[in-house]
Each structure stands twice: as structure tokens, then as C-alpha cells.
Amino acid sequence: xxxxxxxxxxxxxxxxxxxxxxxxxxxxxxxxxxxxxxxxxxxxxxxxxxxxxxxxxxxxxxxxxxxxxxxxxxxxxxxxxxxxxxxxxxxxxxxxxxxxxxxxxxxxxxxxxxxxxxxxxxxxxxxx
Numbered sequence: 001x002x003x004x005x006x007x008x009x010x011x012x013x014x015x016x017x018x019x020x021x022x023x024x025x026x027x028x029x030x031x032x033x034x035x036x037x038x039x040x041x042x043x044x045x046x047x048x049x050x051x052x053x054x055x056x057x058x059x060x061x062x063x064x065x066x067x068x069x070x071x072x073x074x075x076x077x078x079x080x081x082x083x084x085x086x087x088x089x090x091x092x093x094x095x096x097x098x099x100x101x102x103x104x105x106x107x108x109x110x111x112x113x114x115x116x117x118x119x120x121x122x123x124x125x126x127x128x
Contacts, residue, residue, distance in 0.1 A: 002026035006095050009122030012086055020081040020122060022096030029072065033099045034079040035111035036070065038092035038124075047112030049081060053101030059109050086126045095121035 008020040022034060035050040048061045049070045058070050069082040079096065097118050099111035 004096060004098065004118040006119045006122040008080075009094060009124045011125045011127065013128060014087055014126055015085055016126075017082070017084045018086065018124060020083065020094055020096075020124075022079045022081070022119075024077055024098070027098070029077050029079060029098065030074060031101060033101050033108035033111040034070075034072075035097050035099070035108065036079075036081045036094060037097065037112075037115075038090070038094045039121075040089075040092040043092075045115070045117075047109075047115070050108035050111050051079060052106045052108035054106045057106060057108065059112075083124075086124070088126045088128075091124055091126045093121040093123055095119050 003025045005023050008018060012018055031053055033050060033052050035047050037045050037047050039045040048064050049068055050059045051070045056072060060068055067084045071080050097111055097116040099114050
């Protein structure tokens, strides 16, 4: 049975950092494009970052570019999202989604476009 679990959320002060993890069981994440999403109360779910399967190319939404880093930990079958300089506006439930990578297509944004919901997400709160 495929299961995706997000972890690492919590309460931080503005300007601080958090690292989120997306861990899977039942599938090898290396074979999938992985996307991170967030949804704040009353807002639409938005895709903020992704990493491709083959070349591990990455994408970041403009608002997080330069502050967030996405990476694979192959040994742990995990994808992490390092988030720096967090702002209160970025408080949200963060979740990850997968999309099986087809040969010849290494564009991870397809995982954002498909907008799958797999796990329950992890809450990030940014407050003074």
C-alpha cells in the first residue's frame, strides 16, 4: 500500500527556518516527480516547489525562490523542503504529492499541475 507522510512542521518565529520531509512507503520516490504544496486558511492550495525524477531539476515559485531548497534523500526515500526566512503569511498546511515520471519527461511541474492530494500535510505556523 502506498503511503506518503509529511512531517517537520511546527511553530517558528518570523525569519526562522524549518525543514519539512515527505516520506513514502510502498513506492520508490526516485521514480517520481515530487511537488510541495501549501494551503493557508481561506486560500487556494498552491504548488511552491518540485524536484524531477531523472536529473533532479528543481522549480520554485517566485515567492520562495532563493529561500527554499528542495532535495532528495535517497537512502531515506524522502524529499525535504528547507524553508528559510519564513514570514507569517507563509503559515499554512504543507503537503507533498508525487507523479510517476515517464521516460522523456523530466519536467517536475507536471506534479504541480496534477494537483494530487496524498497525505494529510504538516502544519507550519509562523508567529511572533
